[in-house]
Amino acid sequence: MSSRTPRDGAPTIRDVAARAGVATATVSNVLTGRRSVGADKQRLVLEAVAALGYRPNHLAASLRRQQTRTIGIVVPDITNPFFTAIVRRIEEVAGAADYESVLVDCNESTVREGARLRALLARMIDGLIVAPTEDDLAAHAPLLPRLPSSVLIDRGFGTAGFDTVAADNNDAAWRGCRHLLELGHRDIALLASARELSNIRDRIAGYQRALAEAGCGGRARVVLGGHGVESSRAAIEQELRRADRPTAVFAVTYPATLGAVKAIRALDLACPDDVSLLGFDESDWMTVLRPYVSTILQPSELIADRAWQLISARLARSAAPFEHVRLPCMLAVRESTKPPPADAAARRHARRTEARHIKGRMIA
Amino acid sequence: MSSRTPRDGAPTIRDVAARAGVATATVSNVLTGRRSVGADKQRLVLEAVAALGYRPNHLAASLRRQQTRTIGIVVPDITNPFFTAIVRRIEEVAGAADYESVLVDCNESTVREGARLRALLARMIDGLIVAPTEDDLAAHAPLLPRLPSSVLIDRGFGTAGFDTVAADNNDAAWRGCRHLLELGHRDIALLASARELSNIRDRIAGYQRALAEAGCGGRARVVLGGHGVESSRAAIEQELRRADRPTAVFAVTYPATLGAVKAIRALDLACPDDVSLLGFDESDWMTVLRPYVSTILQPSELIADRAWQLISARLARSAAPFEHVRLPCMLAVRESTKPPPADAAARRHARRTEARHIKGRMIA
DNA sequence: ATGAAAGCGCTAACAT
């Protein structure tokens, strides 16, 4: 039953036409509704379709019309709930407009991204929504001139020749950092993935801006942990092992957030008593974590909606100038961000002074 | 740059043939390597391809050859790491065999599944790996006769006319339940999704079998929480609110596991002191949960490998009898399963006896 | 309103 060639012996439009006693064009017109057909023939065609169980071959139609009514959605990591949310939403709205979407997961590998992008293009998709693994699309240079209408999301913000949509990362990081500063933190480590991504650069910049405004410009501590949970954990764990460890960690990606939680657990630090944690993005699991992790929420639905809106316009052959859309994030203050344990530097200073004191006395 | 019709003005095989001064067939033969071509022409063709930046149109080739070298992977919930792991693995091994895979997420909706399945079929995929939303494929009856070679994973085990691959769910649940029984639990609630799925039915059966073998056949408590985290939470929370609440919860799906954790948290029960928890599948977040959740691990990689292996054979036109493959799970005992607080029933009984005693004395 | 026929870009069968 299932070891058959695909569509083997499946009826074609000619079979339908023959059975209905009409021309293939008429069948096509009935089915697509592009031209009006007499009620009688209409009925005949529909009957034949039903009798034969005819299903149009979308491949053939696509080849003829030079469009597939399909968009590609390319994300670097399907495991990241931020991307999952976006993908689900795009599929929903695209589906409502009768566009099929094919999802491609690159596993944060630019090589894989290139390979799957090529496969996508060879299949003649009409549009592309992509969160590129790298900001700079140079790695895919040979593909670029053949790319269909594309919008870049999350990463590569502002790239010329594309509509781009992203969270307002600079502002989000600024607000996150402000929140920690207002709680009294001065030693705030930023755990990010890699400086090469525009979204990460923006987050770093927002963090530094907040620090500078608070007169702590020199105290920025940017820790780069890569895209993985484990590499992030290792990076921040090292930072937390230092004598002058930060009193707060601001993890600015989803895997970094989990990595930071792991590091704090591994070192058996109390959160938020020993160290505060502010994360980025959200997992359902956070709600059962104690403390419930404070985090930055990106407007994933809005990003998806806007991305579809833009691609949709291009599919309709709009020649409007390229847009670059920033959408605001939300800061969700929960339980993992509290004032620092008492100013750590002051405490160290006090201890040192006391030591000198004792020493002095002993000498005296 | 990006507002162009897909492949607009892209060179075709005829352009290449013209430029190289050869026949289109020769170009095709050079590129596909299906027939040998003289070294000179070969060079000419390759040069023309490079000069023009020619990329074959896979759509046209697919139409002509009546095969797309594409398989569909259909899963009910891309958010579930069990499926994510399978998808990633299949894409990897299929890619190695030069098959593209298109991923479809149904969000546990049979309607959506039908719609996207139809879209997939119209695009003439060569094979299908599907974890169906419903065990009984009757909902898709009209599609069935036109399905390409398909293998069912996770659900619909043993369905005639398909190769099927699944974890040994009965055994897994049996072992999980045994583990709890050995710890001394007698009141074990099973939190499952829905009885309509073969995998769930198997898990329920395994649980009941273990109970029966331990002479507790009458104490089975099966709680159905649906596919969502919230619905699962609500269902098990109600059970945990009862005076005779279970001393252990065995959640047998991924969302049920999270739901159970949530319920335990919500009721402020201590785990494993008040109630033990055994889960199914795994999330990276579990490692940072206290207690670290004991769980059943499905062999997702093996399932993926086996599924590809089977579909791969069918693609090669094997007519071997359909196989039904069960793969063993692993029980990972961590921190959330401990002996019960002291036998609850005994305690209740003791209290009641004492009360009667007092009462009696007062009367006396 | 309907039919006949050309052709989307490729591959395979048939020539040579």
Place this chain on the structure above:
DNA sequence: ATGTTAGCGCTTTCAT
């Protein structure tokens, strides 16, 4: 080894 040609199943002129 290479060229010629006939389609794959549709849509879309161009007739009528």
